[in-house]
Amino acid sequence: MTHLPPPRGPLSHAVITALRDGPDGLAHDPAALRGADPWGEDLHLALYVLYELHYRGFDSVPDDLEWHPALLAVRRGLEDAFLTALRDAVPTGRTAAEALEDLLVEPVEATGSVSHHLAKDGELWQVREYAALRSLYHLKEADPHAWVLPRLYGRAKAAMAAIEYDEFGAGRAERVHAQLFADLMSDLRLDPTYGRYLDRAPAEALVVVNLMSLFGLHRALRGALVGHFATVEITSPPGSRRLAAAMRRLDAGPAAEHFYAEHVEADAVHEQVVRREVVAGLLADEPELDADVAFGADATVLVEDRFAAYLLDVWGQGRSALRGEHAPALAGHAR
Secondary structure, eight states: BOOOOOSSSSSHHHHHHHHHHTTTTTOOOOHHHSSSSSSSHHHHHHHHHHHHTTTBBTSSOEEEEEEEHHHHHHHHHHHHHHHHHHHHHSSSSSHHHHHHEEEEEESSTTOOOOHHHHTOOOOOOHHHHHHHHHHHTTTTHHHHHHHHHGGOOHHHHHHHHHHHHTTGGOOOGGOOOOHHHHHHHHHHOOSSSTTGGGGOHHHHHHHHHHHHHHHHGGGGGHHHHHHHHHHHHHHHHHHHHHHHHHHHHHOOHHHHHHEEEHHHHHHHHHHHHHIIIHHHHHHHHGGHHHHHHHHHHHHHHHHHHHHHHHHHHHHTTOOOSSSTOOOOOOOOOOO
């Protein structure tokens, strides 16, 4: 468990105070939400903290607050604001086939790609910052996707369970992908403690994690979660190949290189299974979810592109991507 983070505005202050002191006085305030940035630090820290109650929780926060009605009401308001922003930003009228087909072709231009930058020109401090921020995602990798299993059946369920089995180490704790990322962090001399870099993560990093939690926790968004999962698996092999090359070029360490090398091979197989069995099986059973799968895929691309644009912008200025830092914060040798 991790400590509650410092708030970043009135919404996160209200949520964190409620978790610390008790939620009985907490109330959903539509007026406060109307003035909040749906992509901003305050809303997404509040949402992240509420979602974390469904994962590992926080020190000194009682477990039974996970389903407290006042907290759920506030969470719903935050989710509605986020979902509205997503739907406004994501193209409409696309099919799942169209959304996923776009992902199968690597862009000719490498601009806007963090993996291209790190493989070719990235410095060690940038790799370390990237790993620190991605730890919020990778240390719970596959967890939110597991929530979809009770909501699937037939081909989709069987194939999803098979992929998740691989993600969770195929029965071996040391092979769980979250553990492999913790090993990567150790090679990079980062603290692999779960949630360690939450305080340092900007909104763009929180949004990436909140998206998969949002999709995972709602049965009504099961199609979107499948679209998210498919996008991750389809785009992982080429990006992971470049990141493995970056780790090798920068002598980041064997575990650092292995995490991405593992994803090149494993996700190349998963990509075929997720498209042909999970997505196809889901849409054979529930064809009305086609637009939801497309929405999940396009929303995933959107938030990952926003995160990449943030990183490349601040790094291009020679600044740290971590909150509270200006100069590179994790400079130095990894080993």
